[in-house]
Amino acid sequence: MRKLDPCQPLSRTVPETARFHLEAAISQLEEQRNGAAPAVHQARKHLKRVRALIRLVEHADPKHLKPVRRALSEAARGLSEVRDATALVECADGLSSYLEGRQAGDMAPRLKEAVERRRDLLALEAPTLARLASPVIEACSKAIADIAKASFGKHDEAAGTLAEGRGRNHRRARATLEDCHHGGHPEAFHDLRKCAQATVFQAAFLSEAWPFAMAAEAAEAKSLTDILGHEHDIEVLNILLHSEPHLFGGIADRDRLAELLMERRAALRHDAMTIAARVYPEGGRRESRRMAALWALAAKKK
Numbered sequence: 058m059r060k061l062d063p064c065q066p067l068s069r070t071v072p073e074t075a076r077f078h079l080e081a082a083i084s085q086l087e088e089q090r091n092g093a094a095p096a097v098h099q100a101r102k103h104l105k106r107v108r109a110l111i112r113l114v115e116h117a118d119p120k121h122l123k124p125v126r127r128a129l130s131e132a133a134r135g136l137s138e139v140r141d142a143t144a145l146v147e148c149a150d151g152l153s154s155y156l157e158g159r160q161a162g163d164m165a166p167r168l169k170e171a172v173e174r175r176r177d178l179l180a181l182e183a184p185t186l187a188r189l190a191s192p193v194i195e196a197c198s199k200a201i202a203d204i205a206k207a208s209f210g211k212h213d214e215a216a217g218t219l220a221e222g223r224g225r226n227h228r229r230a231r232a233t234l235e236d237c238h239h240g241g242h243p244e245a246f247h248d249l250r251k252c253a254q255a256t257v258f259q260a261a262f263l264s265e266a267w268p269f270a271m272a273a274e275a276a277e278a279k280s281l282t283d284i285l286g287h288e289h290d291i292e293v294l295n296i297l298l299h300s301e302p303h304l305f306g307g308i309a310d311r312d313r314l315a316e317l318l319m320e321r322r323a324a325l326r327h328d329a330m331t332i333a334a335r336v337y338p339e340g341g342r343r344e345s346r347r348m349a350a351l352w353a354l355a356a357k358k359k
Contacts, residue, residue: 058106058258058261058262059073059074059077059078060074060261060262060263060264060265061074061219061262061263061265062265063215063265063352063355063356064355064356066209066211066212066215067114067117067209067210067212067215067218067219068208068209071110071114071204071207071209072201072204072205072207074110074262075107075110075111075200075201075204076201076204076205078103078104078106078107078110079103079104079107079197079198079200079201080197080201081099081103082099082100082103082104082107082193082197083100083194083197083198085097085099085100085103086100086190086193086194087190087194094140094143097136097140098140098143100136100190100193101133101136101137101140104129104132104133104193104197105133105254105258106258107129107200108126108129108130108255109254109255109257109258109259109262110258110259110262111125111126111129111204112126112222112225112226112255112259113218113219113222113223113226113259113262113263114209114218114219114222115222116218116221116222116225117207117208117209117210117218118207118208118209121203121206121207121208122204122207124203125200125203125204125207128196128199128200129196129197129200131196132192132193132195132196132197133193135189135192135193136189136190136193141293142172142175142176142179142180143176144286144290145172145175145176145290145293145294145297146169146172146173146176147290148172148287148290148291148293148294149165149168149169149171149172149173149294150169151287152165152168152291152321153165153169155317155321156168156317159317159320161313161314161317164310164313164314164317167305167306167310168294168305168314171304171305172294172297172304174304175297175301175304215352215356216348216349216350216352216353216356217349219263219348219349219352220345220346220348220349220352221345222259223259223263223345223348224341224342224345226252226255226256226259227337227341227344227345228341229252230249230252230253230256230333230336230337231337231339231341233245233248233249233252234249234330234333234334234337236248237249237326237329237330237333238330241326243289243292246285246288246289246292246326246329247285247289249281249285249329250281250282250285250286250289252337253278253279253281253282253285253333253336254278254282256274256275256278256336257275257278257279257282260272260274260275260278261275263348263352265355266348266351266352266354266355267348267351274336277332277335277336278336280332281329281332281333281336284325284328284329284332285325285329287325288322288325288326288329291318291321291322291325292322294318295315295318295319295322298311298314298315298318299315
């Protein structure tokens with residue numbers, strides 16, 4: 058993964074890093090070397106990296122950078138159904154051992170068959186990947202040009218700019234974690250996952266200044282995103298269970314499956330909030346100041 062260079066001004070290293078990932082996304086969608094589904098998955102990851110990068114510096118020029126981030130998010134939304142249907146199949150696979158442990162192993166094959174059938178039906182009805190990819194490629198090309206035109210402040214302000222960007226994500230995550238503790242609406246957990254994904258990518262971008270700490274933070278934030286991704290897939294499965302019940306057998310089986318899904322979701326949410334409390338402790342300002350100092354030091358050492 059491309060990293061930010063402490064020796065370069067943000068006006069150079071940010072556009073170069075964004076261009077690297079945006080061109081990689083375009084390449085994935087155009088070439089599809091390993092098939093359509095892997096290409097979509099990899100392209101979406103590159104777009105998420107760029108959005109996380111923009112969040113690090115967006116406050117330096119919100120007038121120009123916020124519309125770019127939102128445009129990339131909107132463009133990527135068109136690819137989500139392709140990936141989401143596949144993710145549900147993977148989720149059903151992952152639930153097999155859990156269902157067996159709850160003496161409901163006979164439900165696992167039927168669950169997987171149901172989501173596979175739905176995935177295949179969606180694939181028949183969906184626009185071709187070429188049609189879905191075209192606006193994404195266009196948005197990526199425009200973003201490359203727009204990011205290059207943005208203002209990132211003076212070179213000697215770079216450390217503070219990056220520290221503030223990290224701090225904003227930390228504060229957003231803390232607020233979202235509070236929402237998760239008080240009510241537990243699915244959207245709150247989804248937002249917490251977005252913050253954790255941003256943390257993973259931002260830690261990698263900044264790792265030149267603080268390699269070991271950033272690697273450790275990225276690893277723990279990645280475990281949080283994995284748990285919350287599974288939690289989100291279970292929530293989608295539960296919605297599907299109630300909106301398309303004919304896919305899941307008789308009433309008794311559906312009721313039992315719904316009960317087990319909610320039980321599993323509750324366990325995942327508990328684990329996620331435990332990890333999130335470590336990744337996003339109270340009083341993150343000291344860590345932000347340390348990050349700023351280390352970035353400034355790295356810029357002088359190279």
